[in-house]
Amino acid sequence: MSAVTIPARQASGGVNVKVINRIVIYGLLALFALFYLMPLFVMLVTSFKTMDEIQNGNMLALPRAPTFDPWLKAWGETCVGLTCAGIKGYFWNSIKMVVPAVLISTMLGALNGYVLTKWRFRGATLVFGLMLFACFIPFQSVLLPMATILGSLGRFGVTLQNATGTSFGLGNPTVNLVFVHVVYGIGFTTLFFRNYYEAFPTELVKAAQVDGASFFQIFRRIMLPNSMPIFVVTVIYQFTNIWNDFLFASAYAGTGDAMPMTVALNNVVNTSTGVVEYNVNMAAAMIAALPTLLVYVLAGRYFVRGLMAGAVKG
C-alpha cells in the first residue's frame, strides 16, 4: 500500500514537506543549542560587568562598559578560604597534577593495549576483563580504601625521609592525586588502546620482529607513531576527567597549598566576606573551564576521527 502512495504524495507536495522538515529539525537544534549555551553566555557577560551593573541590570544584557578587572582579580587577588592571592596558584596546582596523570595513564594504557593484543599471554582476556571492570567501579567506593593506602604511603614517605633524606614524593598531595588518577584511569585508557590495537595489523609487529626490533623498540617506533587518533582521544578524555574531578581532589587534597583548581573554585564561591562578587566568581569559573575547552578546540577534530578509527578497515 504505502509503496504505491508515497511516490504520488512526493509528486504533489514533496518539496514543501522537505522544507518544513528542515525547518523543524534546524529550529529544534537551534533551540537546544541556545538552551545549552545560555549559562555560558550569562557567565561570560557577567564576568565582564562591574558589580553595579550586575546588581542593577539585566542578567542577559551585554556589558555596557566591558572590564577585565574581575578576571584580573580572580586570577591574582580573590580570596580562597583565608588566603587572598587569587586562583593562579591553584590553576598551576591543577596543571602540575593533570599533566603527569594524563601522560602516565595514557602511556600505561598504550602499553597495556599493546601487550594485550600483540603479545597475548594465557589469561590475557581475563586480565582485560578485570581491567574493564575497573571502569565500572564508582568513585565513592574507592574513597576510603584509597585514603588508607595513601596514608600508608605517606607514613612510608616519612620513613624514607628519615632514612635517606628524601621521601621520593610519597605523601605529597599532588603526587597522591596523580597516583589516584593514574590508577583509576588505567581501566579506561587500556580499553581505548586495546580496542584500537586490536585492529592494528599484527603483520607490522611481525615485520619489525624480523627486522630485529625489541619489545620497546616496536612499541616506540611502530605502535606509538601510528596511534595518533586514539592517543588524542585518550588525552582529551583523561584531561577532561582529571581536570574536572572534584571528589578525589577534595578528599585527598582538599586543604592546603596543593589544592587543585576545582576545589579552589568551590572555596572562592563559598567564601563569605562582604558582598558576593558574581563577576569575579564567573571569571574564576571561566578560567577553570578554559583548559578543557582549549584541549577540545585544539584536538577536537582528532576526537571524532579517533572514535571512528577501526570502524572501517582502511
Add this chain to the structure above:
Amino acid sequence: MAFLEIDGLRKRFGQVEILKGIDVELEKGGFLVLVGPSGCGKSTLLNTIAGLETITSGEIRVDGRTINDLHPSKRDIAMVFQSYALYPNMTVAGNISFGMEMRGVPAAERQKAIDKVAKVLQIGHLLQRKPSQLSGGQRQRVAMGRELVRDPKLFLFDEPLSNLDAKLRVDMRIEIKRLHATTGTTIVYVTHDQIEAMTLATKIAVMRDGEVQQFGTPAEIYNNPSNLFVADFMGSPAMNLIPATIGTSGNALSVVLQRETREPISLPMANAPAGLSAFQGKPIIFGVRPEALTDPEGAERNASHIATADCHIEVVEPAGSDTFAVTNLGGKGVVARLRADANIQPGTNTPLAFNLTKAVFFDPATETRIR
C-alpha cells in the same frame, strides 16, 4: 646436505595439531613453494621457519645451522608479508633501512644499501614517499626491497601477490622469478594459487591438513600426482577424475567408462601400471588431464599410446587459445582441451583421443595412486 632442512616438524596449539611432522628440504638457490587450500598449515609452517611461531618438536636447519630457538632477527631470514606490512609512519627509505637501523648499521652504509636496492627494483623516485602514497605494485616492490636489502640466507614470501589485481599479479610473478634468477637467493614461498606454484617453483610441497601430500619438482607434481588430492588440486582446468572400472580386452587390461545413454567406452591399456591388475572388475578413479583428452588431429604425435572413443559433447567453451569441450563420462562432466580452431558442435558425437601414456589411476578407497 641441503641448504634448508626441515625434519619432523610438529606444531600443536593446545590439543589441535596444526603441523603433523613436516619433512622438506631445499637446495641452495632453490625456490620452494608451499601450496595448499586455506587452513592447510602452509602459513604456519612459514612462520615457524621465520621464528614468529614456536614449534612443538622437530628441527629446522639453514645452511647446517639449527635455528629452532633463535629469535626471528637472528635467523638471517627476510620475510615479505601478505599485506606487505610497510610501516605507515616511515618513508620508503625509512622502511627499507629500519632493519639496518635496528642492527646499528652506520647511516652512510645504510644509504649505500638503500640506493643499491632502489636501483635493482627501480624505486629510486619513491624513496621519500610514505606507503600510503604508493600503488599496490609499488608497495609490493618496496616490501621486497626491504627484505632484499638485508641480503639474507633465506627469503620467505607469505602470499605476496594475493592483494594485487589479476594483471599486476602476472607482472609481479615474472618480476619475482627474474629476481630469483638474477640474485640466486633461496626462497620459500607460500601461496594457494597453484599456477603461481607451478610457474615459480623449483620444488613444490603440496599440503593438506598439516601434512605434506607430495613433495617434488613441478613436473613431478603435475605428471605424477601421488594421490587424488594432489591430482585434483594442481592444474587448471583441473584434472578429470572419472569413476571407472577395470576390465579386460584380450589379454590386456582395459578401462571401462560409463556413458549416459550408450554402451560404455572400453579403453585398452597397453602398458598399464603393475598395481592395476589387482583391481580387475573393481572400481577405480581414472585421471586424465584436459590436454591429454583432445581431438584426434590435435593429439600428441609422439605419444605411444592413444585410444580414441566417440563422446557426446554437451558444452563447448572457446577460450581463444584453446577450445574446451565438456562431455559426460562415468557420471561426471569431463573437460577436453581442443585446438582453438577445432570444428566441434555441442550436442554432437565427436571422437576424442585419450593420451593413455599420461593417464593416472587412483584407488577410490584410499585415494592413493595405483602404480
